[in-house]
Amino acid sequence: MPNARLTAWLPYFVVGLLALFPMVESTFYTQLLTKVLIMAIFAMSLDLLVGYTGLVSFGHAAYFGLAGYALALMAPKYETVSLWWSLPAAVGVCALFALITGTLVLRTRGIYFIMVTLAFAQMLFFIFHDTKIGGGSDGIYIYAKPAMKVGGAVLVDLEKLQNFYWLVLALTTLVYLLLHRVLGSTFGRALLGIKVNEHRMRALGFPVFRYQLASFTLSGALAGVAGYLAATQYGFVNPEILSWHQSGAVLMMVILGGMGSLYGAVIGAFAFVLLQEVLSNQAWFGIAAKHWQLAMGIFIMLVALYLPQGLAGLLQQFGRKPVAEIADE
Amino acid sequence: MDFAFILIQLLNGLQYGLLLFLVASGLTLVFGIMGIINLAHGSFYMVGAYLAWSLSSMTGSLAAAILLAIPLTVILGMALERLLFRHLYQRDHLYQVLLTYGLILVFEELRSIIWGDDVHGVVVPALLNASIPLTDNLSYPVYRLAISGVCLLLAAGLYFLIQKTRLGMMIRAGASNRDMVQSLGIDIKLIYTLVFALGIALAAFAGMINAPLSSVFPNMGSQVLIICFVVVVIGGIGSVKGAMAASLMIGLAETFGQVLMPDFAGMIVYVLMAIVLVWRPEGLFGRA
Numbered sequence: 001m002p003n004a005r006l007t008a009w010l011p012y013f014v015v016g017l018l019a020l021f022p023m024v025e026s027t028f029y030t031q032l033l034t035k036v037l038i039m040a041i042f043a044m045s046l047d048l049l050v051g052y053t054g055l056v057s058f059g060h061a062a063y064f065g066l067a068g069y070a071l072a073l074m075a076p077k078y079e080t081v082s083l084w085w086s087l088p089a090a091v092g093v094c095a096l097f098a099l100i101t102g103t104l105v106l107r108t109r110g111i112y113f114i115m116v117t118l119a120f121a122q123m124l125f126f127i128f129h130d131t132k133i134g135g136g137s138d139g140i141y142i143y144a145k146p147a148m149k150v151g152g153a154v155l156v157d158l159e160k161l162q163n164f165y166w167l168v169l170a171l172t173t174l175v176y177l178l179l180h181r182v183l184g185s186t187f188g189r190a191l192l193g194i195k196v197n198e199h200r201m202r203a204l205g206f207p208v209f210r211y212q213l214a215s216f217t218l219s220g221a222l223a224g225v226a227g228y229l230a231a232t233q234y235g236f237v238n239p240e241i242l243s244w245h246q247s248g249a250v251l252m253m254v255i256l257g258g259m260g261s262l263y264g265a266v267i268g269a270f271a272f273v274l275l276q277e278v279l280s281n282q283a284w285f286g287i288a289a290k291h292w293q294l295a296m297g298i299f300i301m302l303v304a305l306y307l308p309q310g311l312a313g314l315l316q317q318f319g320r321k322p323v324a325e326i327a328d329e
Numbered sequence: 330m331d332f333a334f335i336l337i338q339l340l341n342g343l344q345y346g347l348l349l350f351l352v353a354s355g356l357t358l359v360f361g362i363m364g365i366i367n368l369a370h371g372s373f374y375m376v377g378a379y380l381a382w383s384l385s386s387m388t389g390s391l392a393a394a395i396l397l398a399i400p401l402t403v404i405l406g407m408a409l410e411r412l413l414f415r416h417l418y419q420r421d422h423l424y425q426v427l428l429t430y431g432l433i434l435v436f437e438e439l440r441s442i443i444w445g446d447d448v449h450g451v452v453v454p455a456l457l458n459a460s461i462p463l464t465d466n467l468s469y470p471v472y473r474l475a476i477s478g479v480c481l482l483l484a485a486g487l488y489f490l491i492q493k494t495r496l497g498m499m500i501r502a503g504a505s506n507r508d509m510v511q512s513l514g515i516d517i518k519l520i521y522t523l524v525f526a527l528g529i530a531l532a533a534f535a536g537m538i539n540a541p542l543s544s545v546f547p548n549m550g551s552q553v554l555i556i557c558f559v560v561v562v563i564g565g566i567g568s569v570k571g572a573m574a575a576s577l578m579i580g581l582a583e584t585f586g587q588v589l590m591p592d593f594a595g596m597i598v599y600v601l602m603a604i605v606l607v608w609r610p611e612g613l614f615g616r617a
Contacts, residue, residue: 056423058368104603107610111366111422111566115558116606122555123599130595244551248430255427291442297434304427305416 011176011263018169022162031233034165036273037172038229043253043265044179045222050251051259052183053215054195055106058114058247059121060223062101063094065242067224068231069128070094072140083146083158091224098220102213121247129239139238142231158232168229172266175222179262182218191215252300258312267311275299333463338584344473346580347480351535352553353560353572354487355528361567362504362524365414366422368429370532371554372436377402377533378549379444381540382451391454395537399530406529410522418521437548446547451540476538483531484573491569500524504567559598563605565615574613 018037022030042064049055070090075081105116128134145158148167158164182188193201194208202208231237240246249272257268279285279292288295307314356370380401384394413432417425453472460468491497502510503517511517536549543549560579564571579598586594605613 050423056421056426058426104606107606108562111360111364112562112610114366114422114426115562116602119555119559119562119599119602123596126595131592244555248426251423252427252430255423259423291438293434294438294442297431297438300431300434301413301428304424304431305413308420308424 015169015173019166022165027161030161030165032273032277034161034168034233035230036270037165037168038226038233039250039253039273040266040269041172041175041229042223042226042250043257043269044175044262045219045226046250047254047259047262047265048179048183048215048219048222050254051261051265052188052195053191053212053219054198055212055216056114056251057105057117057219058244058251059117059119060219060250061242061244061246062117062121062124063098063220063223064227064230064246064250065128065237065239066097066124067091067094067227068237068241069134069140070224071146071228071231072142072237073134075142075144075146078143080144080147083148086146087225087228090228091221094224094227095217095221098217099213102216102220106209106212106216118244118247121242121244125239125242125244128242134237134239137239139236139241141236143235145232145235164233168233171225171229175225176262176266179222183262187211187214252303254310255308256303256310258310258314261312264310264312271311331464333467336463337467337469338588339581340469340473340477342581342584343577344477344480344580345584346577347477347484348535348539349553349556349560349580350484350573350576351480352532353557353564353576354484354569355531356557357561357564357567357569357572358524359528360561362500363414363418363521365417366425366429367414367528368426368554369432369436370528370557371550371552372433373402373406373529373532373550374536374553375440375545375548375550376405376436377536378451378540378543378545379440379536380533381537382449382545383444385451391451391537391541395534398537399534402533403526403530406526407522409529410525414525415518415521433551436550440547448544448546450544453541472541476542479538483534487531487569496520496523556598559602561612562602563612565612568612568614571612571614 018033021033025033042060045063046057046060049057049060067090070093071081071086074086074089101117101120105113105120108116129137134140145164147154148156148158156163156167158167183191190201190206190211193204194206194211198208227241230241253268253272254265255268256271257266258264276292276296279295280289282289285292303310309316352370352374356367359365359367359370377398380398381391381394384397385391388394388397409432413428417428453470457472457475460470461474462468489497491500499510499515499520503515503520507517510520535553556579560572560575563578564573564575579601582597582601583594586597609615
């Protein structure tokens with residue numbers, strides 16, 4: 001990069017701007033940006049798997065949705081539930097489920113891995129869809145947002161849009177920093193090594209399976225953070241939250257942004273959610289907006305064919321030397 | 330539970346399993362031979378069912394509709410292979426997943442634009458619209474038996490094609506070493522196109538013949554697709570034999586599951602998959 005100092009300060013600058021956003025903008029855009037940030041957490045969690053560990057999961061919505069259901073089931077019907085224990089509990093449930101499914105799916109590779117992760121996510125989908133545990137296909141309403149109380153006093157009132165936005169922004173920043181830290185550690189380097197050449201890492205004596213399982217579990221837990229926040233924002237959960245369209249969408253965000261870079265996942269989430277909003281905007285596209293998925297589908301296909309490095313790759317291409325062609329397998 | 334009741338469930342399970350085989354065999358062939366993961370495979374099942382519905386309401390005959398629809402789906406398959414899938418053979422699976430995910434969205438929306446979002450029934454052909462009485466109040470529909478028969482014939486044909494013909498030899502050779510086959514002067518690209526079109530035609534055909542039983546409805550493809558993934562995982566990628574064994578297994582497990590423990594029927598197939606993954610991660614007939 002030509003200006004290293006500028007680049008180093010850029011993230012702080014961006015977070016600062018985002019923090020100021022709800023002061024100047026309307027309800028609608030604050031809500032939209034909240035959604036974008038939640039998706040950014042979700043996309044970063046998947047990027048840990050796809051971009052850094054080399055495992056393409058097509059069932060990541062399972063962990064996202066599971067956390068949402070965990071919150072809905074823990075919350076008393078019309079009263080608030082404490083965020084202090086419900087968030088860790090929901091994330092813990094996701095981590096546990098990821099640990100269990102991880103030990104099974106990590107026995108497979110490549111195409112198998114994709115199919116098996118999808119199949120397990122569908123299993124969860126059908127459990128919540130067909131049984132009465134989570135209200136069947138209607139789902140469950142979450143009437144009150146979780147409370148952040150200290151002693152008896154309300155610390156932050158999450159019913160206020162801006163407060164919830166700031167909480168989400170804070171958690172997004174935390175997840176970013178956490179992953180940044182993890183990926184910079186020996187553990188993170190080893191994951192990258194496994195991604196490039198699993199057999200060599202095994203020959204070097206690394207416990208490949210355990211590393212992958214740790215990555216898979218962390219990824220599932222962080223997806224749970226996003227799912228918990230999403231359920232809080234929407235105020236309800238239904239099986240759609242863990243449908244495979246959700247898994248496809250988040251994978252799309254990771255690729256669109258450019259996998260293997262955390263800021264890429266964030267950019268991807270921004271771009272994807274905004275594109276979705278624009279394409280389904282009836283004021284602009286009228287009757288065509290009803291069929292916005294058609295345009296989205298074509299867009300996704302074009303990205304898969306012509307933009308394998310995503311937007312981050314595109315930026316680098318303009319900024320620096322051309323990105324190396326993706327290696328032909 | 331008497332004998333006739335069990336017989337009916339058995340026949341239903343076999344019929345469902347055989348139908349799954351039609352869809353899953355194409356999926357496993359395309360995986361095994363071209364190394365392509367095709368999430369949109371279920372969409373072709375849906376396209377087949379919708380074609381059967383719209384053409385049979387136009388012509389008044391399901392048989393005519395199927396005869397008209399098969400060439401259409403073959404052409405569709407060949408065109409998609411030429412235009413899209415060909416560019417992804419050498420790429421990471423990730424991009425295949427994305428491309429075919431995009432394709433599902435496109436197919437679903439086109440379906441919504443062309444045929445609408447309603448559920449439609451398809452009439453069973455008059456010739457096969459009868460049932461065989463088993464006891465005083467239980468009987469079995471002839472149409473289901475006919476489906477099973479057709480599926481068995483197709484399975485036998487597929488076996489013959491792959492194991493006994495020259496084309497089948499080329500297909501098998503192409504699966505194990507693409508470059509070698511090409512340097513022996515065989516047009517591997519053409520073989521890929523043919524295999525892809527065959528897989529798609531099989532899936533679409535399954536949708537057509539099953540339309541009178543399942544009726545046609547939005548998103549019908551994704552349901553079938555996921556079950557077929559499980560079939561391929563259990564059977565082993567690229568193994569047609571494995572696809573047959575796994576299809577029958579799942580067909581029977583799900584049918585009897587629905588009768589014996591209806592609350593958990595949806596889970597049974599996944600439990601089966603988990604067991605197979607622990608026991609033989611490469612599938613029952615897969616190459617390790």
